[in-house]
Amino acid sequence: MSYGFMGKLLRADLTHGQVTSEPLRDDWARQFAGGAGLATRYLYDEVPPGADPLGAENRLIFMTGPLTGTPSASASRYSVVAKSPLTGIWGHANSGGTFGPALKRAGYDGIIFDGISPQPVYLQIVDGQAELHPADHLWGTTVPETEDLLRAGGPQGLTIAAIGPAGENLVRYAAIMNNKHRAAGRCGLGAVMGAKRLKAIACAGQEAVPLADQALFRQTARTQIDLLNESFLKVGFDAFGTNMVADMVNVRGGYPTRNWQMGRFEQIEEVNAQAMTDKVLVEGVNCFACPVVCGRGTEIREGKWQGHSGEGPEYESVNTLGAQCEVSDLNAITMANYLCNDYGLDTISAGSTIAFALECYERGILTPEQTGGLELRFGDADLVIDLVEKIARREGIGDLLAEGSRAMARTLGGGSEHFAMNVKGLELPAYDPRAAKICGLGYVTANRGGDHITAYVEGPTFIDVPFLLVEDSSIRDPFVAEPQEARVLVDMENALTSLDAVGGCKFMGILLSAEDLVGLIAAATGWEFGVEEFRQTGERAYNLMRAYCVREGITRDQDTLPGRLMSDPLPDGPAAGMVIDRETLEMMKDAYYEFRGWDKASGIPLPGKLRELGLDDLVDDLWAGR
């Protein structure tokens, strides 16, 4: 087995309550460098096309990478992969904190869950020993309650990933939470966990990650940590956290406001990073071994939620639960964020779906009869908090909102699809691509649907932060779409997929070059691993993920944006009057597919590209009979 990996996978057959250990596929580990690509290789092979995401056939796969749990900068991450109940295609979520490292210290690189347990269970892994235990006493409890109960009754030093009531209730954007406040948030993988009646995974162990060249690894990692410790990135993030970018996005006119009706939030000063510092910040929080302290330990110091504390909100959550609903009360936004964490909800999809519902109500598409008399008005902070609870519990109108904006629009009709702000069912994050066109292309080409962090071209556009991880991430004029910029997007997608795979945080791609990273990966794994292989690893994974989506019915036609972005001009700010018209989007897609080596007509990876990447077995799946 390669160094850097523990070499073992757990398989939990929940239907029969059996847990077995098996060797990790060494060849796949190297082909994908771990993480989401490696997990997707299992998913692609084991879950048949058309499977019900909430059924027994779906797999829920946790996977780490070779750097996860090593003493290097930001090696905290783990990925979860499954077919998504929100989008019906490839589902992926990723989280930091300390759960990924804990899983490896417990002896495993990953876990594959299949089947459905007859009653609630949790999986406990201590020093290599894995057992399923009944979880009836945990069912119905919030995430912090579950963690506290498990730790109180369990062995020393447990680190926990769990779902809350939202996951149990199959809210289609339920999150998997770890360290109480960290979310593997997107794509509703908490609902997959809930459907399997798996409440939590609790790990403890002391096994060290085996390193091929420990001395070299430590020296390389130390140098990188030293650099990160003395960086602009750290200065900014330590001081202000991710919400630092709120002002940067707002000033560029791309801060989604009132369900994307506007690109500037008039009350930005009440919700920006300075406001967070003034009103709720207690202390910065970092992930395992990370020198950058971007997390925010917070508490509400006044008003009706006084005394509540937790972590966040992060930038995205402030926007979706705030400006998108026209709410500027930072204490209320913070409380809504705490509730999303406690119940286990993706804040982006939750806030965005609420904002969508508010506009539906304003337009009479959603009626008082349907809401049970509840008045859904923009700007009502108490209502947002109430709706978060109703969604998590599927109470009243919350039951409809729990399906997400795409399903709601299908149910409600009345032209609401035009302003249901999702791509392929995944609600969009807080960067309006009308103010940075390349970000719109990024939303339609991200394999999991409307997502920013797949390529994070928001970095070099909205926040003027280029990524050293790629050769050139520069976008000259965000307002103007140029076909050759698709090359930047492709490079960013591939490189960040590789960084993600090994267990690194994508923010590190701002400061660490591919050369820096391959040195670390080679020292960890013992592979002769160069920049070329680093990039190809990401490209291979990206094509496999696309293939998974294609097999589920995705083609070029579904690579598109909500109607609002293509036809409703932004009313204000520096991007006033702008849209991404369909012609521009299609022009950019042409360029993108060409750079990718995908068929332009269908958006499907061409046989030649698949073979070049060693994915020969996919050719028949995608091309037979076309």
Next chain:
Amino acid sequence: MSYGFMGKLLRADLTHGQVTSEPLRDDWARQFAGGAGLATRYLYDEVPPGADPLGAENRLIFMTGPLTGTPSASASRYSVVAKSPLTGIWGHANSGGTFGPALKRAGYDGIIFDGISPQPVYLQIVDGQAELHPADHLWGTTVPETEDLLRAGGPQGLTIAAIGPAGENLVRYAAIMNNKHRAAGRCGLGAVMGAKRLKAIACAGQEAVPLADQALFRQTARTQIDLLNESFLKVGFDAFGTNMVADMVNVRGGYPTRNWQMGRFEQIEEVNAQAMTDKVLVEGVNCFACPVVCGRGTEIREGKWQGHSGEGPEYESVNTLGAQCEVSDLNAITMANYLCNDYGLDTISAGSTIAFALECYERGILTPEQTGGLELRFGDADLVIDLVEKIARREGIGDLLAEGSRAMARTLGGGSEHFAMNVKGLELPAYDPRAAKICGLGYVTANRGGDHITAYVEGPTFIDVPFLLVEDSSIRDPFVAEPQEARVLVDMENALTSLDAVGGCKFMGILLSAEDLVGLIAAATGWEFGVEEFRQTGERAYNLMRAYCVREGITRDQDTLPGRLMSDPLPDGPAAGMVIDRETLEMMKDAYYEFRGWDKASGIPLPGKLRELGLDDLVDDLWAGR
């Protein structure tokens, strides 16, 4: 006349005490976009080759640019150009604060001084009226004293540039100071001013800079200020000032220590930005109209200099007056910096020359007989302060140090030239190029001698900050010299020369693209001014400056580094064992001259390049008889 300019130059014939006004050369203003290039065009034409820098023939030329004094981000800067008494070649210094804007409001784009006044004078310009006044009462006073005296006795609202005793005493690295604490520091132009017996220039006026399209200009400027207000750059600089980079450079092993014997300073924590904040910071200070508050208003709060206050020290000053002399007492460094400002000394050359003297003494090349018994030891904070005063007053050993490290090495011999850390006589700034090779090439190609800010390739290497102003400023591996990186250097030199010319601060080139800037320049001047012309303007100026140096005897042979950098490996840190060997440097120079269109054998701009840039008249000067 173009908009953006006042359209008038002052000419002060100091020998005869006459001041006249003349129209600014409109054609030259456009060819060089103002600033140092424009000033150099006058200098080149008016000062004969071989002129004595301290003689009557030399011109001292102050020049602003079209953005100076406009309501745009960081439009505060003015340049001073003359033949340098320190280097004997093209001399240039640039400063912010409010003097540049004040000169324009008084009615003039620039001033050309020639001759030598029989007695001390100052020039007063109020609302377009310029007069020379006797300055006997000011002679011998420090910079703050001069400012206070002039303001006490003069008209309302005077903004002042002045020299201190160092300039009067012809210290070859005397600075011109404005706003008491801001320095047009490099190349000893304060000595030129002193030689002309010009103590100060005092301006007042209310004339507005004429703008071609005021509404468009204000809107464009507003958008850019908004962007800068919400930037990583501002967050970092506001919090920590320029000394923020101390840790970044130190951690990369390029923080010059003990006269460049080492690349890491063990006591960095005592002198870094956090230490400044803790020990001496009072408040941030910004330049005219600038949203970035990088200046440090400071005071000494304890110890023997308690109660002294002023501005700074900036990053360079902390290093040269600190680590280079092995001094880690931040209060002492701050006091030494105040004295440099009060006496009007360039801190880089002052600290660096002192460090050189310390090593000469340690090696017995400088003897107690020569120092008058003074023991010159590394690590003696009181000594550094004492030497600053002795240099400014040319007292005792200070008289030798006042000549700069190159002249000292020639006087002292004993192999000291090897560690006299200057290029072409200009002492090097605080970035060791053994830890970032491209910076070494930058030192040898900067027209004014060993300088960092000409190209600031230290940004994309030591501090991982790329410059959006150029197409691509990325340097993949700072430790390894690649010939194609010379292209980055050329692009940076040209673009920053243009930015400097229009009156902008080079830090703005981190965040403002050429596209951003040309919009502003076009709105100010009414020129149809595109990115291509922006870049060519800088290239034209760069070639003219080079031509000036060539005419004074500079060829490829003088484009070289101190012996220490080429043959003494760094002893510690990540760059341990590294030098820039001569072969590598020559390889990089080959690539550089090629990208520049300069003759490889001589380093002289080729006739074709000069003609391409409209500098046809230089061809004969440089090539006749070769």
